[in-house]
Amino acid sequence: MAPGTTHRNAEPPGATGPWTRSLAGARPLPYWLDDPDRPDPEPALTAAESCDLLVVGGGYSGLWTALLAKERDPGRDVVLLEGRETGWAASGRNGGFCAASLTHGTANGLARWPREIRTLERLGARNLDEIEEAVTRYGLDCDFGRTGEIDVATAPHQTAELRARHEEARRHGLDEGVEYLDADRVRARVDSPTFLGGLYDPRGVALLDPARLAWGLKRACLAAGVRVYEHTPALTLRRHGAGMAVRTPYGSVRARRVALGTNVFPSLVRRVRPYTVPVYDYALTTEPLDPGRLASVGWAGREGLGDSANQFHYFRLTADNRILWGGYDAVYPYGGRVRAEYEHRPETYARLARHFFTCFPQLEGLRFTHAWGGAIDTCSRFSAFFGTAHGGRVAYAAGYTGLGVGATRFGAQVMLDLLAGERTERTSLEMVRSRPVPFPPEPFAWAGITLTKWSLARADEDGGRRNAWLRAMDQLGLGFDS
Numbered sequence: 450m451a452p453g454t455t456h457r458n459a460e461p462p463g464a465t466g467p468w469t470r471s472l473a474g475a476r477p478l479p480y481w482l483d484d485p486d487r488p489d490p491e492p493a494l495t496a497a498e499s500c501d502l503l504v505v506g507g508g509y510s511g512l513w514t515a516l517l518a519k520e521r522d523p524g525r526d527v528v529l530l531e532g533r534e535t536g537w538a539a540s541g542r543n544g545g546f547c548a549a550s551l552t553h554g555t556a557n558g559l560a561r562w563p564r565e566i567r568t569l570e571r572l573g574a575r576n577l578d579e580i581e582e583a584v585t586r587y588g589l590d591c592d593f594g595r596t597g598e599i600d601v602a603t604a605p606h607q608t609a610e611l612r613a614r615h616e617e618a619r620r621h622g623l624d625e626g627v628e629y630l631d632a633d634r635v636r637a638r639v640d641s642p643t644f645l646g647g648l649y650d651p652r653g654v655a656l657l658d659p660a661r662l663a664w665g666l667k668r669a670c671l672a673a674g675v676r677v678y679e680h681t682p683a684l685t686l687r688r689h690g691a692g693m694a695v696r697t698p699y700g701s702v703r704a705r706r707v708a709l710g711t712n713v714f715p716s717l718v719r720r721v722r723p724y725t726v727p728v729y730d731y732a733l734t735t736e737p738l739d740p741g742r743l744a745s746v747g748w749a750g751r752e753g754l755g756d757s758a759n760q761f762h763y764f765r766l767t768a769d770n771r772i773l774w775g776g777y778d779a780v781y782p783y784g785g786r787v788r789a790e791y792e793h794r795p796e797t798y799a800r801l802a803r804h805f806f807t808c809f810p811q812l813e814g815l816r817f818t819h820a821w822g823g824a825i826d827t828c829s830r831f832s833a834f835f836g837t838a839h840g841g842r843v844a845y846a847a848g849y850t851g852l853g854v855g856a857t858r859f860g861a862q863v864m865l866d867l868l869a870g871e872r873t874e875r876t877s878l879e880m881v882r883s884r885p886v887p888f889p890p891e892p893f894a895w896a897g898i899t900l901t902k903w904s905l906a907r908a909d910e911d912g913g914r915r916n917a918w919l920r921a922m923d924q925l926g927l928g929f930d931s
Contacts, residue, residue: 507531510710536663542823589665732775
């Protein structure tokens with residue numbers, strides 16, 4: 450049975466098996482952050498500062514914004530505030546898939562912005578190339594590899610869906626290098642009895658160590674002259690003369706311009722908050738595979754993989770030949786709050802482990818070493834949105850919906866364009882000028898998301914057929930992506 454079709458047959462309470470025994474030694478800690486080379490945090494802000502540009506948020510969004518601002522104008526005085534430590538949230542907890550797509554995949558982009566999809570694809574490809582160049586230029590030690598990605602089918606209807614996606618991309622001239630693989634060809638790359646086919650994109654995705662990317666960007670920012678303050682949450686944002694002022698627990702910053710890269714956390718611009726909700730995603734990593742176990746799977750190309758169910762898994766090899774296995778459950782907490790207590794979910798870890806051994810039965814007996822979760826900033830169109838506030842003094846980007854490893858660099862460029870008041874190819878995009886539909890208040894948000902998740906699970910079981918609720922959401926351009 451395919452991984453994406455096991456959830457209706459959940460194990461009874463107290464059931465044990467190889468999937469539970471495999472978790473006995475798993476540490477409740479993100480694998481990427483369990484690194485002896487993790488840098489010490491910068492000191493907190495304890496005074497009143499002033500600057501040209503204040504960046505709020507020390508994840509990818511804020512780090513790219515600060516670094517690109519210095520690249521554009523080395524003389525610009527830039528301050529970055531991080532509420533905890535650089536890379537501790539989504540930037541250090543994700544799977545390390547750095548995609549070229551700015552639109553959460555070509556299909557989503559075609560559905561929403563068909564007239565500019567070629568431009569969006571070109572800008573996305575250039576953005577990924579520029580990330581690769583930055584990794585080399587700044588010496589970012591993050592195990593960057595241009596491995597590509599395979600979307601695999603684990604149910605018969607998914608093979609037809611992947612073929613249809615490939616054909617649609619071909620009709621629009623967006624299939625360069627992309628090929629459909631039948632079961633034999635995909636299993637020749639990565640061997641699982643659940644794989645029935647795959648869509649292989651050899652250039653559109655790179656894999657990397659996400660925490661080391663964040664730490665490397667911080668070092669590059671410091672070397673460029675950015676003043677970085679960690680353990681310094683931004684508490685309030687208000688106008689101050691011709692600029693803005695931000696209050697922190699022990700100090701304050703006055704700035705001519707402010708860029709907000711806070712993503713899943715409540716925006717300092719309150720009217721932005723209804724546009725995103727936190728959705729918790731979970732992942733496991735195995736112990737390193739010995740040569741025999743690795744040979745039993747193949748994976749010589751070290752591609753990133755994801756299955757094609759609505760409730761999907763993503764998986765990849767790490768530099769030391771562990772398998773990172775994540776996804777499937779996408780948990781929205783009632784009220785949309787971001788809390789540490791949501792970062793671990795044993796029932797999801799057990800489900801992920803069971804699905805892992807369904808996918809790779811030849812690895813029975815392998816142990817998991819790390820188990821963790823984190824919040825994704827999800828919006829109703831699944832890809833980032835942008836805007837300004839306070840008369841153009843403040844810019845924001847949010848809503849990356851799990852595809853922010855690469856797209857945040859593009860979003861940083863957009864924020865800097867907006868703050869400069871420049872009309873560029875980026876700011877002229879309909880994607881940049883439009884907004885997603887906001888989420889309703891509770892209890893309607895929770896009810897709608899819960900019904901959508903249930904409907905997506907049913908569609909996975911029913912040959913991909915979407916019920917009336919999902920068809921209505923499709924018509925409205927809404928949905929919930931696991």
